[in-house]
Amino acid sequence: xxxxxxxxxxxxxxxxxxxxxxxxxxxxxxxxxxxxxxxxxxxxxxxxxxxxxxxxxxxxxxxxxxxxxxxxxxxxxxxxxxxxxxxxxxxxxxxxxxxxxxxxxxxxxxxxxxxxxxxxxxxxxxxxxxxxxxxxxxxxxxxxxxxxxxxxxxxxxxxxxxxxxxxxxxxxxxxxxxxxxxxxxxxxxxxxxxxxxxxxxxxxxxxxxxxxxxx
Numbered sequence: 319x320x321x322x323x324x325x326x327x328x329x330x331x332x333x334x335x336x337x338x339x340x341x342x343x344x345x346x347x348x349x350x351x352x353x354x355x356x357x358x359x360x361x362x363x364x365x366x367x368x369x370x371x372x373x374x375x376x377x378x379x380x381x382x383x384x385x386x387x388x389x390x391x392x393x394x395x396x397x398x399x400x401x402x403x404x405x406x407x408x409x410x411x412x413x414x415x416x417x418x419x420x421x422x423x424x425x426x427x428x429x430x431x432x433x434x435x436x437x438x439x440x441x442x443x444x445x446x447x448x449x450x451x452x453x454x455x456x457x458x459x460x461x462x463x464x465x466x467x468x469x470x471x472x473x474x475x476x477x478x479x480x481x482x483x484x485x486x487x488x489x490x491x492x493x494x495x496x497x498x499x500x501x502x503x504x505x506x507x508x509x510x511x512x513x514x515x516x517x518x519x520x521x522x523x524x525x526x527x528x529x530x531x532x533x
């Protein structure tokens with residue numbers, strides 16, 4: 319069991335802290351093709367919907383006090399299918415705005431930017447709908463999310479349904495790392511991870527857990 323109140327004397331009541339549950343949305347056509355998908359509002363594929371339904375047992379037995387989702391259709395549909403239909407849309411949970419790299423694969427981008435690595439090189443400006451964001455701008459958004467959800471963990475678990483890069487940056491910030499450390503945390507579609515504490519320090523308690531196999 320994890321606690322957030324530090325070392326306890328025998329006379330003090332033990333108060334457990336909830337975990338932050340993070341779910342990446344199910345597959346879309348672009349995620350399957352490894353195309354950067356920021357603000358383009360794509361639906362789930364049939365497989366993506368199946369992933370979301372199959373992930374529902376991962377939440378069984380959880381005391382989830384609040385749930386939040388990216389406003390993107392792919393995240394809202396995942397939340398619905400996984401059993402979090404009451405999840406509240408939070409604009410700070412939108413995926414990284416990839417600007418001029420929207421809809422393109424890393425292989426395509428490297429033809430114009432040799433050696434391109436998103437976590438180091440960032441994005442280029444795009445059109446009015448995809449102006450692009452710096453890593454620091456994404457950091458500010460996830461820091462705002464964490465500042466809002468941390469007090470809720472006093473009451474139980476909190477679930478976030480969002481996107482791959484956004485959740486990786488959020489995880490880095492939970493661990494008190496720089497946002498570029500999100501590169502260390504590969505995250506598949508339709509997976510669940512949990513963030514918690516150990517001896518008052520932030521930790522990853524599970525990572526990239528896929529839906530359980532069908533019986």
